[in-house]
Amino acid sequence: MATTDPHRQTVISNLSRRKVLKGIVSTGGLVLAARVMPRGAQAGIVEAYATGAGAMSGGTVWNPQVFVSIAPDGTVTIVAHRSEMGTGVRTSLPLLIAEEMDADWSRVKIVQAPGDEKTYGNQDNDGSRSVRHFIQPMRACGAAARQMLEQAAATRWGVATAECQASNHTIVHRPSGRSLGFGELAALAAKLPVPAEDTLRLKDPSGFRYIGKGTVPMTDLHDITVGKAIYAQDVRLPGMRYAVIARPPVLLGKAVSWNADAALKVPGVLKILSIASTPMPAKYAPLGGIAVIATSTWAATKGREALGVVWDDGENKSYDSDAYATELAVRARAPGKIERDEGDIDHALANAAKVIEREYCIPHGHHASMEAPAAVARISNGKAEVWACAQSPAGARADIAATLGLEETDVTLNVTLLGGSFGRKSQCDFALEAAVISREMGGTAVKVVWTREDDIRHGFYHAISYQHVTAGIDATGKVIAWRQRSVAPSFMANFMPDPGRQSAGELGMGLTDLAFDVPNLRLETGEAKAHVRLGWFRSVNNIPHAFATQSMVAEVAAELGRDPKDFLLELIGRPRVVDPRKSVSSEFVNYDDPWEGHVIDTARLRGVVELAAAKAGWGRTLPPGHGLGIAVQRSFGSYVASVVEVAVDAKGELSVPRVDTAIDCGFFINPERIRSQIEGAAVMGLTVAKHSNIRFKDGRVQQSNFHDYPVLRMGEGAMDVRTHIVPHGVDKASGGVGEPGLPPFAPALANAVFAATGKRIRNLPIGAQLKG
Amino acid sequence: MKLRINQQERSFEVDPQMPLMWLLRDELGLTGTKFGCGMGLCGACTVHIDGKAVRSCITPVSSVTGEVTTIEGLSADGNHPLQVSWRELNVPQCGYCQPGQIMNAAALLAANAKPSDQEIVEAMSGNICRCGCYQRIFAAIKSAAQEA
Ligand code: FES
Ligand code: FES
Numbered sequence: 001m002a003t004t005d006p007h008r009q010t011v012i013s014n015l016s017r018r019k020v021l022k023g024i025v026s027t028g029g030l031v032l033a034a035r036v037m038p039r040g041a042q043a044g045i046v047e048a049y050a051t052g053a054g055a056m057s058g059g060t061v062w063n064p065q066v067f068v069s070i071a072p073d074g075t076v077t078i079v080a081h082r083s084e085m086g087t088g089v090r091t092s093l094p095l096l097i098a099e100e101m102d103a104d105w106s107r108v109k110i111v112q113a114p115g116d117e118k119t120y121g122n123q124d125n126d127g128s129r130s131v132r133h134f135i136q137p138m139r140a141c142g143a144a145a146r147q148m149l150e151q152a153a154a155t156r157w158g159v160a161t162a163e164c165q166a167s168n169h170t171i172v173h174r175p176s177g178r179s180l181g182f183g184e185l186a187a188l189a190a191k192l193p194v195p196a197e198d199t200l201r202l203k204d205p206s207g208f209r210y211i212g213k214g215t216v217p218m219t220d221l222h223d224i225t226v227g228k229a230i231y232a233q234d235v236r237l238p239g240m241r242y243a244v245i246a247r248p249p250v251l252l253g254k255a256v257s258w259n260a261d262a263a264l265k266v267p268g269v270l271k272i273l274s275i276a277s278t279p280m281p282a283k284y285a286p287l288g289g290i291a292v293i294a295t296s297t298w299a300a301t302k303g304r305e306a307l308g309v310v311w312d313d314g315e316n317k318s319y320d321s322d323a324y325a326t327e328l329a330v331r332a333r334a335p336g337k338i339e340r341d342e343g344d345i346d347h348a349l350a351n352a353a354k355v356i357e358r359e360y361c362i363p364h365g366h367h368a369s370m371e372a373p374a375a376v377a378r379i380s381n382g383k384a385e386v387w388a389c390a391q392s393p394a395g396a397r398a399d400i401a402a403t404l405g406l407e408e409t410d411v412t413l414n415v416t417l418l419g420g421s422f423g424r425k426s427q428c429d430f431a432l433e434a435a436v437i438s439r440e441m442g443g444t445a446v447k448v449v450w451t452r453e454d455d456i457r458h459g460f461y462h463a464i465s466y467q468h469v470t471a472g473i474d475a476t477g478k479v480i481a482w483r484q485r486s487v488a489p490s491f492m493a494n495f496m497p498d499p500g501r502q503s504a505g506e507l508g509m510g511l512t513d514l515a516f517d518v519p520n521l522r523l524e525t526g527e528a529k530a531h532v533r534l535g536w537f538r539s540v541n542n543i544p545h546a547f548a549t550q551s552m553v554a555e556v557a558a559e560l561g562r563d564p565k566d567f568l569l570e571l572i573g574r575p576r577v578v579d580p581r582k583s584v585s586s587e588f589v590n591y592d593d594p595w596e597g598h599v600i601d602t603a604r605l606r607g608v609v610e611l612a613a614a615k616a617g618w619g620r621t622l623p624p625g626h627g628l629g630i631a632v633q634r635s636f637g638s639y640v641a642s643v644v645e646v647a648v649d650a651k652g653e654l655s656v657p658r659v660d661t662a663i664d665c666g667f668f669i670n671p672e673r674i675r676s677q678i679e680g681a682a683v684m685g686l687t688v689a690k691h692s693n694i695r696f697k698d699g700r701v702q703q704s705n706f707h708d709y710p711v712l713r714m715g716e717g718a719m720d721v722r723t724h725i726v727p728h729g730v731d732k733a734s735g736g737v738g739e740p741g742l743p744p745f746a747p748a749l750a751n752a753v754f755a756a757t758g759k760r761i762r763n764l765p766i767g768a769q770l771k772g
Numbered sequence: 773m774k775l776r777i778n779q780q781e782r783s784f785e786v787d788p789q790m791p792l793m794w795l796l797r798d799e800l801g802l803t804g805t806k807f808g809c810g811m812g813l814c815g816a817c818t819v820h821i822d823g824k825a826v827r828s829c830i831t832p833v834s835s836v837t838g839e840v841t842t843i844e845g846l847s848a849d850g851n852h853p854l855q856v857s858w859r860e861l862n863v864p865q866c867g868y869c870q871p872g873q874i875m876n877a878a879a880l881l882a883a884n885a886k887p888s889d890q891e892i893v894e895a896m897s898g899n900i901c902r903c904g905c906y907q908r909i910f911a912a913i914k915s916a917a918q919e920a
Contacts (some may be wrong), residue, residue: 004834006828006834017785051803085866086864086865086866086867086903087865088865132899146857188841210892215861218862218864220864220867221859221862221864222859222872223851223867224864224867224870225804225858225859225864225870225871225874226843226844226846226850226855227804227805227842227843227844227871228804228844229867230803232866233803233807234797234803235801236801242798267787268787292905296786296790296794296798296799297794297797297798298786298790298791298794298798298872299785299787302787320777368902369866369868369902370806370814370816370868370869370900370901370902370903371806371808371866371868374785417866417867417868418866419806419866419867419869420865420866420867420902420903422902431802449807450813451810452808452810452811453810472842526904527787553780583890672862675906676862676863676865676905677909679905680865680903680904680905681904682904683901683903683904683905683906684902684904694788704808705809705810705811705813706811706814706900707811709815711900711902712901712904712906713897713906714893714896714897714899714906714909714910715893715896715897718904718906718907719906719907719910720907721907754792
C-alpha cells in the first residue's frame with residue numbers, strides 16, 4: 001500500500017504505539033494489550049484504532065484463557081471485569097465475546113471478576129470508559145476463543161482449519177457437514193496456544209447476531225425483579241457484625257469526647273472504636289470518627305445515637321458555600337489564568353459592536369445513589385477478603401492492601417452489584433472503613449453500613465462553580481469574540497496539595513475543548529481552594545461548562561433576535577476538526593484518549609443538533625406556557641444534543657412533557673441500554689436543574705435525606721424521552737454512553753424555560769425561581 | 773415474637789422497636805427489601821402487610837399484626853404480571869429501587885386493576901429511582917394492567 005493510504009498510516013502508527021505499550025501493561029506471554037478491529041466491513045483484516053485504555057493501569061487484556069471457560073456440557077462462562085452500576089456493562093462486554101465466538105447466549109454464564117488489573121486489565125469504571133476502551137479487546141478475546149475451537153475441531157477431524165467454522169455454539173466442518181459442540185471441543189481447545197494477534201479474524205458486522213441489536217436483556221434482570229440481586233448493602237456472612245460510624249460533621253474535625261458506656265448499654269452493641277482521619281490530601285482515606293459495632297444495623301444505629309460525640313470542628317468550620325459562591329463570582333469577574341487563547345480577545349471585545357456578559361452558577365451536588373455505600377470485610381491469617389460496591393475495584397484493593405499493610409495478593413476484593421454510583425463509589429473510603437474495623441475486631445466479618453444521612457453528609461461532592469462569559473458581536477451580527485472564565489475548586493485536592501484551580505483534565509470537560517467557530521477566543525480559570533472532599537459526579541465539569549456555554553448561545557441568539565438552533569449551528573460553524581492542542585497554555589486532555597480517532601469533529605456536533613431538532617419538530621406550534629430549548633455537548637467521545645419541551649403553569653410549576661435526545665457515540669453494542677441511559681440522564685438532568693443543592697454552613701452539610709435533598713419523582717416530568725441514535729460502522733471509535741446524556745439537559749431546559757416564560761435561569765437549581 | 777412472612781411462620785427475638793426492614797434484612801436474610809432512606813421517603817423498603825404497601829423502614833416490628841409479603845414472596849415462580857412486564861420492558865438500570873417499585877405497584881394493581889395514568893403517578897410518586905427509570909416503570913405498570 002502506498003504511504004498516502006490513510007488506512008496504512010493508521011496501521012503504522014498503531015504498531016509503533018503497541019511497542020510502547022508493551023512496557024506499560026502487565027507482563028506474561030499471554031497478556032497482551034490488544035487494540036484490534038477490522039477495517040470497514042472486510043472481515044479477516046485486523047486493524048486497530050488506539051484508545052486511552054493502554055495508558056490506564058492494567059491496560060487491556062484479551063486472553064480467552066482469562067476471560068472464557070467452556071465446560072464439557074457446553075456451558076460457556078465469561079468473566080465480566082467491569083462493575084455493574086446500571087449501564088448494562090456486565091452484559092455488554094461479555095456479549096462481545098459471545099458474539100465473536102458465535103456462542104449461544106442462552107448457554108453463557110457470567111461471573112464477576114474480583115479487583116485484579118494484572119489479570120483482567122483496567123477496572124476503573126470512571127469516565128464512561130468500559131465500552132469505549134474494551135470493545136476491541138473483548139472482540140479480540142472472543143475471536144481468539146473461536147479460532148482455538150475451530151482449530152481443535154480441525155485437529156480432531158484431521159482437516160484444514162479453514163474448512164471449520166463456528167456456528168451457534170458448534171464448530172461445523174463445511175465440506176462434510178459434520179459438527180461438534182463447543183463442549184466437546186473445550187478440553188482440546190484449551191491446550192492450544194492463543195492465536196497471535198495478527199492472525200485474529202473478527203466477524204463481519206453483517207453476521208452480528210447480538211451487537212447492535214438490543215435484544216439481549218441485562219444478565220441480572222431476572223434476579224433484580226425477584227429481589228435476588230445482591231448489592232454490597234445485602235452481603236451477609238456467617239457471624240457477621242454491623243457497624244455504623246459517627247463521622248466528623250466538618251471535614252477533618254476530631255471527636256473530643258463521647259459516651260461509650262451509653263452506647264454499650266444499647267442491647268446488641270458490642271464495641272466502640274475510634275477511627276483515625278488523614279489530613280488532606282487524603283485520597284480516599286476514611287473520614288475518621290467513632291464506630292459502633294453491633295449485632296444488627298438497628299442496634300448499631302441506636303448505639304450511635306447514644307454516643308453524643310462532641311467534636312472539635314477544626315479549620316474547615318468556617319466553610320460557607322453561599323459566601324464561597326460570592327467569592328467565586330468576584331474571581332470570575334477579574335482576569336484569570338489563560339488556559340486557551342486564539343486571536344486577540346481584548347482587541348476584539350474593545351471593537352465589538354455589541355458586548356454581552358452573563359454569569360452562571362451551579363452549587364455543590366451529590367450522587368445520592370439509591371444504595372448508600374457499604375462494604376463487608378473479613379480478615380483472617382493475614383489475608384483480607386472484602387465485598388464492596390466498588391466502582392474501581394482494583395484501586396480499592398490496592399488501597400485496602402496499603403491501609404492494612406498487606407500485599408495486594410493477600411487482598412481479595414469481591415465486586416457486588418452497585419445500587420447506582422454516578423462516580424461516588426470510585427472513592428473506596430467505605431471499604432477502607434470496613435477493613436480497618438474488621439482488623440480491630442480481630443478479623444471478625446464486619447459490614448459497614450452507610451445510612452442515607454451518612455451518604456449525603458459525607459460525600460465527595462460535585463464542585464460548586466461560577467462561569468463568567470463575555471461575547472463580542474460585530475455589526476453584521478456575527479460572534480467575533482468569546483471569553484469564558486471558569487472558577488471552581490479541583491478534585492485534584494484529594495490527591496495532591498490543592499492546586500487551587502481546575503486541572504487540565506477537568507478543563508478538557510467542556511472548557512478547553514470548546515468547539516465554536518469564533519476568531520477571538522479566550523478561556524480562563526480563576527483561583528478556588530477546596531474546603532470539602534470533591535469528587536466526580538456523572539459527567540463532572542461538563543455540567544457547569546455546558547450549562548454556561550449553551551445557555552449563553554441562546555441568550556446571545558435572543559439578544560440578536562435569532563433562532564437559537566440556527567444560531568447554535570452558526571457558532572459551531574462548518575464541518576471541521578477543532579484542535580485545541582495548538583492553543584491551550586498547558587496540556588489538552590482529551591478524555592485520556594489519543595487525539596487520532598478521537599478528534600473534536602464539528603460535523604458530528606452539528607449532526608446531533610440537526611437530528612435532535614428534526615426529531616423534536618423544532619419550531620412546531622406549542623400550547624401556551626410551553627417552550628422548546630436546545631443544547632449540545634461533546635463529552636467522553638460522544639456527541640449529544642437534547643431538545644427539551646417545558647411547560648410552566650400559572651403558578652410557576654415546571655414540568656417536562658417531552659425530551660428528544662440525539663446521541664452519536666460511534667460504533668455501539670446495545671441500543672436498548674443506550675436508550676435507558678439517555679432516559680435516566682434526562683431524569684438526573686432535571687434533578688440537577690430543578691433541585692440539587694448541597695449547601696455548607698459552619699463547615700457542615702445542611703442536607704441529610706430525600707426531604708431536603710430531593711431527587712426527581714415520577715410525575716415531575718421527563719417521562720417521554722425519545723432517544724435517536726446515529727448509526728456508525730465498526731471503524732468509528734466507540735464513545736461513552738453513561739455520562740454524555742447529562743450535560744446538555746440543564747441548559748436545554750433553561751433555554752426552554754426562557755422560550756416559555758421569558759425568564760432566564762442562570763443559577764441552578766431552579767427551585768422556586770419561576771414562582772411569584 | 774412471631775410473624776407470618778411469605779406464608780411462613782417466623783419467630784425471632786429482637787428489639788420490638790426494630791423496624792421491620794431490619795428484621796427482614798439483618799435477621800431473616802430477606803435482602804430483596806432494600807434500605808434506601810430509613811425515613812419513609814423513597815419506597816425502596818416497600819413490603820405488603822395484608823396486601824397493602826407499607827414502608828418497612830418506619831414500621832416497628834411490634835406494630836405488625838398482619839401477614840407480611842416481601843418481594844421474595846410476591847409470586848411463587850417470580851412471574852407476577854408486574855415482574856413479567858418489568859422484564860419485557862427492560863425497566864431496571866442498577867435495579868436497587870426495583871423490588872420496592874414492584875411491591876408498590878403490585879399493591880396498587882391489587883386495589884385498582886385498571887388505574888388511570890394519574891392514579892399510577894400518584895401511587896408511585898413515593899418511590900424514588902435515582903437512575904431515572906420512571907418512564908419504563910410507568911409503561912410496565914400500564915402494560916401489566918392491560919394484561920390483567
Ligand atoms: S428505606 Fe423505607 S422509604 Fe426509604
Ligand atoms: S434502577 Fe437504580 S435506583 Fe432505580
